Amino acid sequence: MKVLQINIDYKQGSTGNIVCNIHNLLRKSGFESFVAYGRGDWDEDNVIKISNKFDFYLHALGTRVFDRHGLFSTSVTKNFIEKIDKLDIDVFHLHNIHGYYINYKILFDYLKKKTNLLYGLFMIVGLLQVIVVIMNM
DSSP states (O other), rough: EEEEHHHOOOOSSSHHHHHHHHHHHHHHHEEEEEEEEESSSOOOOTEEEOHHHHHHHHHHHHHHHOOOOOOOOOOHHHHHHHHHHHHTTTEEEOOOOOOSSSSSSHHHHHHHHSSSSSEEEEEETTEEEEEEEEEEE
């Protein structure tokens, strides 16, 4: 099974470290794991950078001027989707998709076209992680 996690960070900050730990655990358990991230520079197998500094600042400027956060980064999001479409991912695990690096509308339109998607809501309260899952088949 192929799993792709999408997050603003990888190996830095709280969610970046969570993504890294899940990625390592999946690989040790025999899954084919991929990570896509927006900020930082990591050169590792199965780790994909979505955005770049120029696009980040352009997205941030567009958000402030036009109040349309998450709706810029069009070209980098389309390039990213071309890459992941070739990977034939089974599970998409979305962490933080805000942060000036991805166009959520383009991403969600792509995900809607996929069949048998598993949607999950992850809430972390202290050391307790509660998982609510809704299956769409």
